[in-house]
Amino acid sequence: MLRVPVCTASSRGIYSLAVLRPRCIHSILPTSLIRNTRLFTGVGISFRTRTYSTQSTPRKSSELVKPGILSRFLPSGPSVTASSFRKIVALAKPERKPLTTAVGLLLLSSAVTMSIPFTIGKLIDFFSSVNPQIPLGLSIWQASGVLLFLFSAGAAANAGRTYLMRMSGQRIVARLREQTYSAALHQEVEFVERGEGDVLSRLSVDTTIVGESVTQNLSDGLRAIVMSSVGLGAMFYLSPTLTTLMLCVVPPVSFGVVFYGRYLKRLSNRTQEAMGEMSKHATESLSALRTVQAYNAQPQEEQKFHEKVTNVLNLAKKEAVASGIFFGSTGWSGNVTILALLGYGGSLVSQGEITVGDLTSLLLYTVYVGSGLQMLTCSSIMRGIGAGNRVFELLGREPAIPTNSGVVLDPHRRGPVRFERVGFEYPSRRGVEILNDFNLEIGVGESVAIVGTSGSGKSSVQSLLLRYYDPVRGKVTFDGQDIRELRLDSWRSAIGIVPQDPVLFTGTIASNIAFGNPTATREQIEDAAREANCEFVWGMPKGFDTEIGRLSLSGGQRQRLAIARALLKKPAILALDEATSALDANSENRVNDAVDKILRKRQTTCLFVAHRLSTIARAERIVVLEGGRITESGTYRQLVNDPSSRFRTLMAEQLHAASTQRPTTSPPSREPASEGAEVTEPEEVEEVEAAKESPPSNNKI
Numbered sequence: 001m002l003r004v005p006v007c008t009a010s011s012r013g014i015y016s017l018a019v020l021r022p023r024c025i026h027s028i029l030p031t032s033l034i035r036n037t038r039l040f041t042g043v044g045i046s047f048r049t050r051t052y053s054t055q056s057t058p059r060k061s062s063e064l065v066k067p068g069i070l071s072r073f074l075p076s077g078p079s080v081t082a083s084s085f086r087k088i089v090a091l092a093k094p095e096r097k098p099l100t101t102a103v104g105l106l107l108l109s110s111a112v113t114m115s116i117p118f119t120i121g122k123l124i125d126f127f128s129s130v131n132p133q134i135p136l137g138l139s140i141w142q143a144s145g146v147l148l149f150l151f152s153a154g155a156a157a158n159a160g161r162t163y164l165m166r167m168s169g170q171r172i173v174a175r176l177r178e179q180t181y182s183a184a185l186h187q188e189v190e191f192v193e194r195g196e197g198d199v200l201s202r203l204s205v206d207t208t209i210v211g212e213s214v215t216q217n218l219s220d221g222l223r224a225i226v227m228s229s230v231g232l233g234a235m236f237y238l239s240p241t242l243t244t245l246m247l248c249v250v251p252p253v254s255f256g257v258v259f260y261g262r263y264l265k266r267l268s269n270r271t272q273e274a275m276g277e278m279s280k281h282a283t284e285s286l287s288a289l290r291t292v293q294a295y296n297a298q299p300q301e302e303q304k305f306h307e308k309v310t311n312v313l314n315l316a317k318k319e320a321v322a323s324g325i326f327f328g329s330t331g332w333s334g335n336v337t338i339l340a341l342l343g344y345g346g347s348l349v350s351q352g353e354i355t356v357g358d359l360t361s362l363l364l365y366t367v368y369v370g371s372g373l374q375m376l377t378c379s380s381i382m383r384g385i386g387a388g389n390r391v392f393e394l395l396g397r398e399p400a401i402p403t404n405s406g407v408v409l410d411p412h413r414r415g416p417v418r419f420e421r422v423g424f425e426y427p428s429r430r431g432v433e434i435l436n437d438f439n440l441e442i443g444v445g446e447s448v449a450i451v452g453t454s455g456s457g458k459s460s461v462q463s464l465l466l467r468y469y470d471p472v473r474g475k476v477t478f479d480g481q482d483i484r485e486l487r488l489d490s491w492r493s494a495i496g497i498v499p500q501d502p503v504l505f506t507g508t509i510a511s512n513i514a515f516g517n518p519t520a521t522r523e524q525i526e527d528a529a530r531e532a533n534c535e536f537v538w539g540m541p542k543g544f545d546t547e548i549g550r551l552s553l554s555g556g557q558r559q560r561l562a563i564a565r566a567l568l569k570k571p572a573i574l575a576l577d578e579a580t581s582a583l584d585a586n587s588e589n590r591v592n593d594a595v596d597k598i599l600r601k602r603q604t605t606c607l608f609v610a611h612r613l614s615t616i617a618r619a620e621r622i623v624v625l626e627g628g629r630i631t632e633s634g635t636y637r638q639l640v641n642d643p644s645s646r647f648r649t650l651m652a653e654q655l656h657a658a659s660t661q662r663p664t665t666s667p668p669s670r671e672p673a674s675e676g677a678e679v680t681e682p683e684e685v686e687e688v689e690a691a692k693e694s695p696p697s698n699n700k701i
C-alpha cells in the first residue's frame, strides 16, 4: 500500500473559511483524490493522503529503487523515465478527440473554480463595506443568479471532464493489457514459465497503474497547471509584495514534501514486498494442507507465519512514524506560511494598501497554488512511470526465439528431421550440459522412441524440436534446412504434440480438440477424435459440446484428446511425450491403438519419448539417450537380442526397480494376460521380444 501525499490543503478557522472550505476543496480537487482519502489535521491545516494498492505480487526492491541518494526518490534513471513518459503519452494519442474535449471542459471548470477566491474576497468587502457596490450595476439577486449559473456550468463541465478522462483511461488500459498479453504470449517459454518476467503482475497491476496515471496525470496535471498559473497571476494582481513573500516559502516546502513523499513510497514498497512474502508462505502451506496436517506441523507453520507478519508490522511501524513526522512537519510549515502571510498581510490591510477581501482572496489563492504545485510534483506521475517501465519493457522485449522472422514453411513439405551435433543447456542452468554432441536423424514417416533414465534429457530433445529453446551448439534441421531459418509459427504448425500431461482448457471438448485450429469444422474435429479413439465422447449426453470443467477425465482419455488435437493439425511430425504414470490396461490399449493408426499411415514422422514397453515396442527404431548423447540405436528386436545392449540393461534395471518396489507399493497384478502381461522379473526381458509381435501393456521403464 502506498500513501502519496496529495496536497497541503487549506487554512481553517481563519476568515470564516470553515464553512466554505469543504465546497471549495471539493470543487478544486479532483474527486478521485477526495474519495478514499484520510484526513490528517494539523493546527489549522489539513492534509489528505490516498491509499494506493500498487502491486499484487512482491517486487524486489532493487527493481523499484536504484541506488544513490537522488535515485532513492526516483523509480528509474532519467532516460528510461523520459522514454517511458513518451510512450505513456503516445498511448493517449488515439484518445485525442475525447481528451481534447475533456481539456476544454477542464479549462471551463477551472476558470469557474479559480474565480471563487476572488468572488469570496469581493463578497467579504461587499458585506463589510458601508457603501456596497456590485460590479456591472447588478442587483444582489442578479449577481447571485450569475454566480449560481457559473457554478452550475463549472460543475457540469467538471462532470463531463471526469467522464471523458475516465473512459479514455479505461480504453488505454484495455489496449495496453491486450498488447502486454500478446507480448507475453510471444515470449520464449522460459521467460514466462519460470516467472522471470513477473508477467501476471505486469498484466494486471502495472497496466492499471499506467492507465490510471495517464488519465490522472493528464487531468490532474492540467488542472494543477491551470490552478498554479492562474492562482499566481491573480495573486500578483492582488498584491505583488505578498505574492513574492509566499513564493519564498512555498517552493522549499513543496520540495520537502516531494522528497519525504518518496521516502514514504520506498517504505511502502518494502512493506509490499514483506506482505508478498507473507502471502507466499500462507499460500504454500495452505496448498499443502494435507502434508501439514499429516505431520502435525501447524505450530511450526504458525511460528513461521508469525515471523512474516511481524516483519510486515515492523515496516508498517516505520511507515507510521515517518507519516507522523511528515504530516506534523508539513502541517507546521503550512501554518507558519499562513501566519507569515497573515502577519504581513494584516499590516498591509491596516496600512490600507489592500482590503480584507483581497487578503482573504490571497490566502485562498495561496492554498490553491500550493495544492496545484503539490499535484504537479506528487501526482501519480512517478507511479505511472515506474509501472510503465515494467510494462514497456515487456512490450518492447524481443523474444529470445524470434517469432516474426524466417521462411514460411510449406505445410506440404516433408523431409527428415536431423539433430546435428547438438549441444544444449537450459538458460537458467548455464554450464549444465543436458545434451552434448547429440546426433539423431528421423526419416520421413519413421517412428523413433527415445529411451533413457529419468532426467537424461528425453523431453529436452522434444523442446528443441519445438523450438521452446535453441541449441547452444549444432543445429536441428528439417528437410536439410536449419529450423531457425523457418518462421516459428509455420514450423510449429508442422508439429503435433502430445505432452506428458495434456492441458485441457476451459471450454467444450470440441473447442479443446480444435485448440489452435479455430476454423476446423465439426466434421474434421469428429474425424480426428475418431482416429484418436476418443469414442467416449460420443457416449456423453452433450457429446462434443460437453464442457471440460464438468468432466473428470482419466489420463488415457486426456491423452487421446491430445492426440486428436495433434492429428487435427495434420502434422508432418508427431512428438509424443508419454506420461510416466501408468494407465489402466484398457486406456493404454486405446492409446496404443490410436498410435498404431498413425504409424500405419506412414505419413507422419514420429518422435516418442517413451516409458512404457508397449509404446517402445511399437517404434521402428529405438535410441538410447545417456550422458547427453545417443549411445545406442536399433530396432526393438536388434536391441533386445543383443545381450550386451544398453537398452537391455536399462530395461532390466527399470524392471528390477519396479519389481523390488512392487510388494510394498502395490499388490501383484492379477490382470488376465489379454489385458496386459506384467513383466515382473529382470529375466523376463527376454520375453519382450515376443512382445514385438504382440506388444505388452502396463509395462513401464
Ligand SMILES: Nc1ncnc2c1ncn2[C@@H]1O[C@H](COP(=O)(O)OP(=O)(O)OP(=O)(O)O)[C@@H](O)[C@H]1O
Pocket (backbone or CB within 6 Å): 426, 428, 429, 434, 452, 453, 454, 455, 456, 457, 458, 459, 460, 461, 609
Ligand atoms: N526448464 C528447465 N530448466 C532447467 N532445467 C531443466 C528444465 N527442464 C528440465 N530440466 C533439467 O534437465 C534435465 C533433463 O530433463 P528432461 O525433462 O529433458 O529429462 P527426461 O529424460 O525427459 O526426464 P523424465 O523421464 O523424468 O521426464 C533434468 O536434469 C531436468 O531437471
